[in-house]
Amino acid sequence: xxxxxxxxxxxxxxxxxxxxxxxxxxxxxxxxxxxxxxxxxxxxxxxxxxxxxxxxxxxxxxxxxxxxxxxxxxxxxxxxxxxxxxxxxxxxxxxxxxxxxxxxxxxxxxxxx
Numbered sequence: 001x002x003x004x005x006x007x008x009x010x011x012x013x014x015x016x017x018x019x020x021x022x023x024x025x026x027x028x029x030x031x032x033x034x035x036x037x038x039x040x041x042x043x044x045x046x047x048x049x050x051x052x053x054x055x056x057x058x059x060x061x062x063x064x065x066x067x068x069x070x071x072x073x074x075x076x077x078x079x080x081x082x083x084x085x086x087x088x089x090x091x092x093x094x095x096x097x098x099x100x101x102x103x104x105x106x107x108x109x110x111x112x113x
Contacts, residue, residue: 002056005037007092011075013045020062023053034060041095047071050096065096073100 014026023042027034034040036057043050048071054061072095094101 002054002061003037004039004054006035007039007041007089009041009075009095010043013047014042014051016044016049016051016064018042018051020053020060023051023062024060027053041092043072043074047074067098070098072098073102075102 008031010026010030014023018026023040024034026042027040034053034055036055039052039054041050041052049064049066050072051065052061052063054063091101
């Protein structure tokens, strides 16, 4: 089983033709290095495709998902912004299913009060 300790959501869109090496170059550009057991999520400009780059401690894994209808709820920064967002496990699960994951964070905050 692949261990994931942290997930990062890139807000700037990427070209879905990017493979593992170009995604890794983007991660290095933003973070300085890919951390072991961290996943990095990217989306295209229309937010109907996502890619996950995962460093498992030994190598890299790349997974892709596409929605035939609608799009993923994706926060956007400018194309020149190198920003990212940390996701919780429930937020990630909702995101890859195409559900409104940002509302999940609000509901979790309310239930903890």
